[in-house]
Amino acid sequence: MPDYLLTPARPHGELHAPPSKSAAHRALICAALSGEPCRVSPVSRSADMDATMGVLAAMGSRFTREQAAVVFSGAGWAAAPALLNCIESGSTLRFLLPVAAALGIPATFTGEGRLPDRPIGVLAEQMKRHGVSFSSDRMPFTLSGRLTGGQYLLPGNVSSQFISGLLFALPLLPEGGEILLDSPLQSAGYVEMTLESLRGSGIRVEELQNGWRVPRGQAYSSGDRTVEADWSNAAFWLCAGAIGGKVRLTGLSPHSVQGDRAILEIIRRFGGQVSQDADGVCTCAAPLHGCRVDAGPIPDLIPVVAVMAAFAHGETEIYNAARLRIKESDRLATVSALLRSLGGTVAEYPDRLVIQGGGLHSGTVDGANDHRIVMAAAVAGMFSDGPVTVTGVEAVGKSYPDFFADYQKLGGFYAPTGG
Secondary structure, three states: OOOEEEEOOOOEEEEEOOEOHHHHHHHHHHHHHHOOOEEEEOOOOOHHHHHHHHHHHHHOEEEEEOOOOEEEEEEOOOOOOEEEEOOOOHHHHHHHHHHHHHOOOOEEEEOOOOHHHOOOHHHHHHHHOOOEEEOOOOOOEEEEEOOOOEEEEEOOOOOHHHHHHHHHHHHHOOOOEEEEEOOOOOOHHHHHHHHHHHHHOOOOOEEEOOEEEEOOOOOOOOOOEEOOEOHHHHHHHHHHHHHHOEEEEEOOOOOOOOHHHHHHHHHHHOOOEEEEOOOEEEEEOOOOEOOEEEOOOOHHHHHHHHHHHHOOEOEEEEEOOHHHHHOOOOHHHHHHHHHHHOOOEEEEEOOEEEEEOOOOOOEEEEOOOOHHHHHHHHHHHHHOOOOEEEEOHHHHHHOOOOHHHHHHHOOOEEEEOOO
8 A cells, every 4th residue: 555645634524433443352252252143243344353353263263244244153163273363463362362272272373563572471471370381482372281260360550451361261161260460450441341241241250359250150142242433543533623623423432431432531631622412522623732641541542642732732741651662563652753753842751751732744654554653643644734644554454444534534635655
C-alpha cells in the first residue's frame, strides 16, 4: 500500500462506531470453547481477528465466515501437533496460549513483527509451574504437557492479557483454580471485559480480595454473541471533533465496561465539549488546555491523546506509561517521533511524556508499523498547518481496516504518494 498525503480538513459528520476488537477476541474464544453451534457478530475483517480465528481453526474449532459474522458449528480439539500463528496479535497469543495448554493441544506458537519480542515470561513461568513445558523462551516455541489447576501468582502491572488468558483456561480444568495478584492491577477494564464475556458464557468467577477464583466443574454455554462497538477506535474521531470539528459517533454503549470509555472524561478535562444521548456521543471544537493523564488504565488511548495535547494550550503530562514501550511499537518513542516530525515539542522519559501545546505543522510521519500511530498521525494531519505524509498506512488493517474510508466520510482527504 502506498504512503498517504493528508491535507488539512475540519472533520464533520456522523459515523457508526466499528465493532470492538477487544470484545470480539473474547466473544470468539468463548464461542469456540462452548463447542456448540452459535453466531458471533459483528466482527471486523481486521488482521487481529484473522489471527484469532486462524489459531482457533488450527486448534480444531469449526466455523464459517460471513460478511460481518462468524458462525460456529462445533469443535474437535487437535490431537496432532498444531501450528498456531498469532501473526502480530498479542491478544491472540496471550489469551490462547493457556487455553491450548488447558486443552492439552500439542502446539507450536509462532508470530510476526514485534510479537516474538513482546514479554510473556511471567505467564510462561506460571504455566511451567502447572505442568507445561516450553521448548524455548522465545517464539517460536512448542508446548508440551497439560495445564493443571491450583494457584497462579501474577503481577497486576505487566499485562492484563495474562490474567484474561488464565481466566479463559481455568474453567476447562477439572479442578478450577485461583489467580492472585502481587501488585495493583492496571488496565482493570480489560479484565472486566473478560469477566463479562465469561458470565455471558455461563462461567462463574468469584472475586477475591486480590484476585479471582474459578470453581471446578464448569463448562462454557452456547448462544449467539453480539460484539459491542469500540470505544478505543472511536476515540480517534472523538478527539478529532474536540480539537477542531464536530463529530458524532453512534452505537457506543454508555454502560460499557471498556476502559477506553474514559476518553470522554479525558476530553472534558482538556476542556473539550462532549454531549451524549441515547443514540450517540458528540464532540465539538472548543479551546483546549493541557492537563495530566494517567496512562496506566488506558494505554491504547495515548497516541491520539498526545495529538490532542499538541493542539491544546499549555503543558500536558502523560504519566505511568512505561508499558507503552512493549506495544506494537515502543509507543513512548514513536508518539514522541510523530509529534517532533510535525514540529511539536515533547520530552520523553522512561515512563512519561511531557507535551507542550501550540499546534503541529507539515511534515512526514513514520507509521512505525503500528495501527494506532498511523491513526493518530491521520488525526494530526487534519489540523496541521500544511500537508502531512504518513508512511506505512497499511498498519490500520490490524484493528480498523475501514479507518481511511471513515476518514473520508468525515471530510478528510488523502492521496497516495507512491509505494
